[in-house]
Amino acid sequence: QVQLVESGGGVVQPGGSLRLSCAASGFTFSSYGMHWVRQAPGKGLEWVAFIRYDGSNKYYADSVKGRFTISRDNSKNTLYLQMNSLRAEDTAVYYCAKDRYEYSSSYAFDIWGQGTMVTVSS
């Protein structure tokens, strides 16, 4: 079945770094754009970043631009989020999500992973 499984979350000090991974299965990963979306504890949803199906274009929320990097390895069916210079306000559950349309950037998220928690605290 179509599945996304995140990993790599944990506790990190302010200013530290973390790399999240999202393993995809059950669909042709290389045909779909992918996103990261986060949710701070008790709060709503915030889109973080997008990467095109072939990795040729990447877009970021202003709140993470210059600090986070989205990437993908289509040979491994895996999406990544490299997070540097982490701040307390980056504390959240991070979800990877699949774009609904092939070879497109519809920004409709039809499949989500279970999420991985990132806590930035000293």
Next chain:
Amino acid sequence: DIQMTQSPSSLSASVGDRVTITCRASQSISSYLNWYQQKPGKAPKLLIYAASSLQSGVPSRFSGSGSGTDFTLTISSLQPEDFATYYCQQSYTTPPTFGQGTRLEIK
């Protein structure tokens, strides 16, 4: 950025009730509007895309309507499994933005 405002923020209803949640965009987004359901501790689930198209596998009691700046999500007859938080999201432009959520509780 386009601001999305949902109303109400919370709602109490009974099984079998018809429920409507409203979402308003700060500027016209045509029909680039999606609805998600989220249960506690779980990932969001896509219910409606392009304002009124039902995602595969979603029960037909869910429906969406609207265009421009005003949109609605309707649940025709509430079931016990529908008590959750609902989010609208615009996909008209980057960054995609979400409403603050509507928490649907059991009366």
